[in-house]
Amino acid sequence: MQLVKPILKQARYSLFAAVALLRIKLKKSPSLIILTYHRILPGQSLLRHTEQPGMIATPEALDMHLSLLKRLGAEFVSLDTWLDAQRKNKGLPRLAVAVTFDDGWQDNYEHAFPVLKKHSIPATIFLVSQRINTSWLFWPEQVLDLLINHFHHLGHEALQWLRPYLEASDDPSSPYTILQADSVINRLKALDDHTIETHLEQTRNTLPALGQTTPSARPLLNKQELDTMLASGLITYGAHTRHHYRLNHLGNQTTLENEIVGSHEDLEKLGLQPVRIFCYPNGDITGKGEQLVQQHFTAACTTERGWNRTPPNPFGLRRFNFHDGNGSTPLSFLATLGRP
Ligand SMILES: [Zn+2]
Known part of the structure; x- marks a missing residue:
């Protein structure tokens, strides 16, 4: 089965690519x-x-x-x-x-x-x-920074608002992987953007350390x-x-x-x-x-x-x-x- 999956994936890719090529070549209108x-x-x-x-x-x-x-x-x-x-x-x-x-x-x-x-x-x-x-960072990138570079703060009460969107199985002692953090971002989309930004701003005010390793590039x-x-x-x-x-x-x-x-x-x-x-x-x-x-x-x-x-x-x-x-x-x- 381990071998079959990538072969099937490749076959699907080839089929769709062929469809695209045909459309590109034959499309009249x-x-x-x-x-x-x-x-x-x-x-x-x-x-x-x-x-x-x-x-x-x-x-x-x-x-x-x-x-x-x-x-x-x-x-x-x-x-x-x-x-x-x-x-x-x-x-x-x-x-x-x-x-x-x-x-x-x-x-x-x-x-x-x-x-x-x-x-x-x-x-x-x-x-x-x-x-x-x-120098604004959109909220998904702020959340990624938080879960990857500042995961050790996740137990702090200033981050209580975020807890319902984390998985119970997430390991609080290690940084999130990009894919785990991506799922948290998707769950957070249940909230409106302004609410999330306000939470993040309040969290930063309480925990100034959060602002420190944000990527320095504009x-x-x-x-x-x-x-x-x-x-x-x-x-x-x-x-x-x-x-x-x-x-x-x-x-x-x-x-x-x-x-x-x-x-x-x-x-x-x-x-x-x-x-x-x-x-x-x-x-x-x-x-x-x-x-x-x-x-x-x-x-x-x-x-x-x-x-x-x-x-x-x-x-x-x-x-x-x-x-x-x-x-x-x-x-x-x-x-x-x-x-x-
Ligand atoms: Zn956009």
């Missing part, structure tokens, strides 16, 4: 594939030790994805330009590929931008407007990096709310407006226009939120997986999120694109 990335970090980067596995790809993998699709005849487009051409009934490439990055990580400038420049490939980065130019993009990328003509920006709050956890209209409309205003004030596309944090959508998005943006990206046919639903754009686990080899990359 114009379609759009949107690739999504979060963090681009080299294999040896220490920042990987406190990041969720589904968030990271290497610069080499990004390079391989772009080179492979180019060789297969895909035309790389800016998402905004493709949507505009589609609206105006202009000619569309048979197979268009748009590249997107979520959250606005500093490593997008350091490790992804050079790859995009090398291939002259455009991309859209979705920014969390109130976190630009700050996590998010600063204004200068954003301006440099904008000036290259390759990068455009989209809005990903003001604070990365999941919209389905926001109770009232004022908060929703603040997050959706406010992020648009912030980015324009920073001179990062045109800001036409919105991206739902965690892919979570609500009716009222969607209405606001439709009033202030021309399109929106989801976390739903799949190809976009023409005409697409501009407010329900599907994407493929790539990370080490599903895109480190050409076979796994193609298999992800071909999976039903």
Whole structure:
């Protein structure tokens, strides 16, 4: 059985990769594939030790994805330009590929931008407007830091709020593995983002030691990096709310407006226009939120997986999120694109 599992996995990968290749080669009507990335970090980067596995790809993998699709005849487009051409009934490439990055990580400038420049490939980065130019760490990374670097504090009463989300079987005397910490993060998603951030802030105030081994590298993009990328003509920006709050956890209209409309205003004030596309944090959508998005943006990206046919639903754009686990080899990359 031990031998059968990897063989079956390989066979499944090959089948899905073949499906992707056939679609890429034989598709007649114009379609759009949107690739999504979060963090681009080299294999040896220490920042990987406190990041969720589904968030990271290497610069080499990004390079391989772009080179492979180019060789297969895909035309790389800016998402905004493709949507505009589609609206105006202009000619569309048979197979268009748009590249997107979520959250606005500093490593997008350091490790992804050079790859995009090398291939002259455009991309859209979705920014969390109130976190630009700050040393903010999103709550999942704060929790990872806590469970991995500060696990010996878990018994402290300042962390009582976290206990219901830990597994009873977790060993309190050793650091969490990334996968164990990942499960805690998923369970914490039952709470709204602001509540989690408030808990973390209060915990840090009570236990100042928690702030000390947080990775020293600045996590998010600063204004200068954003301006440099904008000036290259390759990068455009989209809005990903003001604070990365999941919209389905926001109770009232004022908060929703603040997050959706406010992020648009912030980015324009920073001179990062045109800001036409919105991206739902965690892919979570609500009716009222969607209405606001439709009033202030021309399109929106989801976390739903799949190809976009023409005409697409501009407010329900599907994407493929790539990370080490599903895109480190050409076979796994193609298999992800071909999976039903
Ligand atoms: Zn996000």
